[in-house]
Amino acid sequence: MxxxxxxxxxxxxxxxxxxxxxxxxxxxxxxxxxxxxxxxxxxxxxxxxxxxxxxxxxxxxxxxxxxxxxxxxxxxxxxxxxxxxxGKWKSMQASGWIFDIQRFCTHDGPGIRTVVFLQGCPLRCSWCHNPEGWTPRGQVAIYPSKCIGCGRCADVCRNDAVADRGRCVSCGACCEACPSESRRLIGRIATADEVIATAMRDQPFYVTSGGGVTLSGGEPLSQPEFSCGLLRQLKERGAHTAVETSGFTDWETLVRISPLTDLFLYDIKLLDSSRHAELCGVGNEQILANARRLSQSGAHIVFRTPVVPGVNDGAEEMRRIGEFVASLPGLHQHELLPYHGIGAGKYAALGLEVPLLGDECGNE
Ligand code: SF4
Ligand code: SF4
Structure with missing residues (x-):
């Protein structure tokens, strides 16, 4: 291929x-x-x-x-x-980076769904439990406790990157060579045809449960071409489509994606922009502006707020978020999501600093 x-x-x-x-x-x-x-x-x-x-x-x-x-x-x-x-050019272009496809999900839109996790996200939320989706491409996760010291990874690496992540090009050769699964390549390129074939296996369940397919991530709109291609093919096959987004994207992308999307699962994390920038890496002006314009366009949106202890679980912040959602045109559902631990092990395996918000925040 x-x-x-x-x-x-x-x-x-x-x-x-x-x-x-x-x-x-x-x-x-x-x-x-x-x-x-x-x-x-x-x-x-x-x-x-x-x-x-x-x-x-x-x-x-x-x-x-x-x-x-x-x-x-x-x-x-x-x-x-x-x-x-x-017709081959079309299929060559229709590929993108994903890090997971999960079937039989019930929390990311109505009914039984397949969730496709696309790689790449412009935000860096301190409570993120999917940091493997941050980078636009694949990366190697390393689990030192499994290493038996055979040295095969260093033998196959052509970039001397085993001890220096900065040189790694995520080719995955060391992961294939490792006999103890101490190194694992997270993320891969998938063609739209392959993703659609996997997702449509469960079409009978979508029909009986009112489910469909959800694009998640990462931020699916960070790969707009791939997302559009997937959504278009899903719509052609009659599947219900949902896009889980932070809303941090340009309006033109939302305009393109909107006609192909039956439901937006739209995150509103914090209303204070400076706090948003401090904890998520970017301010929230664009997110709030897009939320308003998307509501005005008549799109079906479910707003979602992850309730993170010590971040936005105070009465004042919750009231402000609720008032913002209520002020938008149309009537929108607003879900509060329980926070679950960030999985510090994931951060360590990816060579990332464990953020201040750790597992100890609990799940209330
Ligand atoms: S993924 Fe490729 S470049 Fe990176 S360490 Fe392994 S063999 Fe080297
Ligand atoms: S190949 Fe795997 S087990 Fe062998 S040294 Fe490398 S990481 Fe360790």
């Missing part, structure tokens, strides 16, 4: 006169295949260069690839099929 993303098109910049008289233009792609995909995304020098006949309006990607580590200039045979015309 091939994945690819356009690096840049040098259409007017470089034209090549071929021996057969045709003019070719140069287009650069990240040229990647399944086992090379992660290094290629991190290493721009792994780009793959192809030339396309000038007379063709579509971009070609050669079906037979060679080493991605060399920059190559490929003249396609005239008989080469056009990947756009063959």
């Amino acid at each position: 091939l994945y690819g993303s356009l690096v840049r098109e040098r259409f007017p910049l470089r034209r090549i006169q071929r021996r057969d008289g045709l003019i070719a233009v140069v287009v650069e792609f990240h040229r990647v295949d399944a086992h090379r995909v992660q290094p290629c995304l991190y290493r721009p020098e792994h780009r793959y260069r192809v030339s396309i006949p000038y007379r063709c309006i579509h971009s070609f990607v050669p079906p037979h690839s060679s080493s991605p580590s060399r920059r190559r200039h490929v003249f396609l045979p005239k008989a080469a099929g056009c990947w756009v015309a063959m």
